[in-house]
Amino acid sequence: xxxxxxxxxxxxxxxxxxxxxxxxxxxxxxxxxxxxxxxxxxxxxxxxxxxxxxxxxxxxxxxxxxxxxxxxxxxxxxxxxxxxxxxxxxxxxxxxxxxxxxxxxxxxxxxxxxxxxxxxxxxxxxxxxxxxxxxxxxxxxxxxxxxxxxxxxxxxxxxxxxxxxxxxxxxxxxxxxxxxxxx
Numbered sequence: 217x218x219x220x221x222x223x224x225x226x227x228x229x230x231x232x233x234x235x236x237x238x239x240x241x242x243x244x245x246x247x248x249x250x251x252x253x254x255x256x257x258x259x260x261x262x263x264x265x266x267x268x269x270x271x272x273x274x275x276x277x278x279x280x281x282x283x284x285x286x287x288x289x290x291x292x293x294x295x296x297x298x299x300x301x302x303x304x305x306x307x308x309x310x311x312x313x314x315x316x317x318x319x320x321x322x323x324x325x326x327x328x329x330x331x332x333x334x335x336x337x338x339x340x341x342x343x344x345x346x347x348x349x350x351x352x353x354x355x356x357x358x359x360x361x362x363x364x365x366x367x368x369x370x371x372x373x374x375x376x377x378x379x380x381x382x383x384x385x386x387x388x389x390x391x392x393x394x395x396x397x398x399x
Contacts, residue, residue: 232337247320256369343384
């Protein structure tokens with residue numbers, strides 16, 4: 217007797233897919249400096265990231281909404297359907313191997329697109345938009361982009377940070393296999 221097993225529900229829902237063109241390399245200290253819309257820029261961007269953000273090819277960035285709270289490592293384990301007890305190094309390796317890292321310039325382009333009145337699905341209500349970047353020592357950090365009442369801010373966190381993030385935030389994942397997140 218055959219039964220129809222229910223497909224496991226994705227821990228994320230797809231909010232949008234943003235088509236980004238290729239971006240050129242740019243000095244890190246020059247990223248997120250547009251005073252027209254940026255007011256808060258964490259100095260850790262310059263201290264913890266490589267001095268130059270590399271060029272990046274065109275890609276699609278999937279905006280995901282987590283269905284439950286989680287820390288950065290927990291959300292990453294959910295992305296890959298791995299154990300929440302997976303090592304930080306193993307999770308970081310999977311992010312890099314799958315191409316789930318972005319550059320600051322790519323995130324800057326997302327904000328520029330959003331500011332040009334083309335809504336792209338990122339959070340604009342003060343909740344965080346989280347993205348993974350390669351830092352200066354070759355490991356992974358988490359960028360956080362937030363919009364306050366009328367301006368944007370960007371900061372950098374350690375990937376192994378265990379503080380729970382709520383479900384109002386968004387994950388920005390380039391090159392994602394969207395089939396993994398749809399029923």
